[in-house]
Amino acid sequence: MGALTTTKRSVPILEEDEAQYLTFMLGGEMFAISILGIKEIIEYGNLTSVPMMPAFVRGVINLRGAVVPVVDLSARFGRHTAKITRRSCIIIIEARSEDGEPQDVGLLVDAVSAVLEIPASEVEPAPSFGAKIRADFISGMAKVNGHFVITLNVNRVLSVNEMARLSAADTVAETALE
Numbered sequence: 001m002g003a004l005t006t007t008k009r010s011v012p013i014l015e016e017d018e019a020q021y022l023t024f025m026l027g028g029e030m031f032a033i034s035i036l037g038i039k040e041i042i043e044y045g046n047l048t049s050v051p052m053m054p055a056f057v058r059g060v061i062n063l064r065g066a067v068v069p070v071v072d073l074s075a076r077f078g079r080h081t082a083k084i085t086r087r088s089c090i091i092i093i094e095a096r097s098e099d100g101e102p103q104d105v106g107l108l109v110d111a112v113s114a115v116l117e118i119p120a121s122e123v124e125p126a127p128s129f130g131a132k133i134r135a136d137f138i139s140g141m142a143k144v145n146g147h148f149v150i151t152l153n154v155n156r157v158l159s160v161n162e163m164a165r166l167s168a169a170d171t172v173a174e175t176a177l178e
Contacts, residue, residue: 023114024112025111033152039093043089048061050069055075063106068104069106071108091106091109096155098159123151138150139153
């Protein structure tokens with residue numbers, strides 16, 4: 001009586017870990033982000049510009065009563081500002097600041113493509129050279145249908161604290177020029 005018995009449970013092992021990614025176009029290149037932090041995708045429109053913001057912050061939108069900053073992803077990568085077309089849209093992401101506070105941020109992209117399941121075995125580590133964007137923005141390179149898709153580290157791209165520091169630096173630089 002009172003004997004302790006243990007049993008081994010069989011835990012199913014997945015053949016390959018797969019993650020779902022939203023793919024989108026930006027400047028003729030395909031990028032992907034994990035769908036886990038994506039809240040919604042909306043049509044581009046009704047943007048209010050905000051003075052003294054970095055060039056990559058296009059403005060803010062009113063999303064059901066909340067003020068959401070919109071980041072031009074092309075400009076954030078140091079490229080030209082995105083040209084708005086009828087396929088341009090805003091991906092609403094929940095970003096976290098360094099203190100853990102959630103903040104909704106919109107990503108302006110040229111066009112959303114599809115949601116893909118990409119096996120972990122098809123994602124290579126980020127290259128240390130040759131990319132047209134900062135290496136810390138890239139979480140990996142996924143092979144999809146024989147082509148590479150850049151998977152982004154959204155927390156680095158949308159680092160709320162880094163964007164705030166850049167905004168403050170732009171403000172100081174503009175004040176010094178006056």
